Amino acid sequence: MNSFLQDSVFFGVAVSIIAYEAGSQLKKKFKTAIFNPLLIAVAATIVLLILCGIDYDSYYEGAKYLSYLLTPATVCLAIPMYEQMELLKKNWKAVMAGILSGVLTSLICILAMAAVFSLSHETYVTLLPKSITVAIGMGVSEELGGYVTITVAVILITGILGNMIGEGVCRLFRIKEPIARGVAIGTASHAIGTARAMEMGEVEGAMSSLSIAVAGLLTVAFASVFSFFW
Incomplete structure (x- = not known):
C-alpha cells in the first residue's frame, strides 16, 4: 500500500x-x-x-x-486592490508609511532576537524574510545564504499566526480603521493573513493585498542591508 x-x-x-x-x-x-x-x-x-x-x-x-499555483494566486490578490484604487489614492501616504514601519519593525525584531539568542549569521538571514510571501522569501533567503526550507516553514508559521490572531490583535489595540487593519495584517502575515483580512472586509482585503507586494519589495531591499548587521 x-x-x-x-x-x-x-x-x-x-x-x-x-x-x-x-x-x-x-x-x-x-x-x-x-x-x-x-x-x-x-x-x-x-x-x-x-x-x-x-x-x-x-x-x-x-x-x-x-x-x-502559488505565484499566480499571489498575483490575483491585485484584483481587490484595483477595486479600491480611489481609496488608496486618497490615503497613499498613510498606507506607505504603515507598510514601511511594519517592514522595519519586523527586521529590527529579528536583529534583536539574533542578539538575544546569539544566532548564527545563517540562521539570522533565514528569519529576515519571515513576513513576506513564500515566492519572494525563498529567493531572499537563498541570496543571503540562509536555509531556504526553514525560511519557508517560518513564513508559513508567521502567516498562520497572523490569520489566527490578526483580528484579535486589532481588537486588543482598538484598531478600527479598515485601512490600518488591512495594512497591518498584510505587512505582518502576507498572503495567508490576507485571506483573513478579506473575510473581515473589502477594504481590509484590498489594503492587505497591496501590503504584500510593497512589503515584499521593501524587504528585498532592506534585508540585504540588515544582513550586514549580524
Missing part, C-alpha cells in the same frame, strides 16, 4: 486538498481561530506521512504541482 501511495503522482495533491478541506469544514463548524484550515492541513499531512512511513520527497513529487 505504501509503495502504491509513494509511486502515485496524485498522492501529494490528494492529501493536501483533502486535509485542507477537512480543516475548512472544522473551521465552519466550530468558528474558532485554532481550527485554521492551513494549520489543520499541515498537521494532518505530517501525521499521515509519519504513520504511513512515507518520506517527504515522495509526498512532494505530487504536491509540487500545487506550488506552481
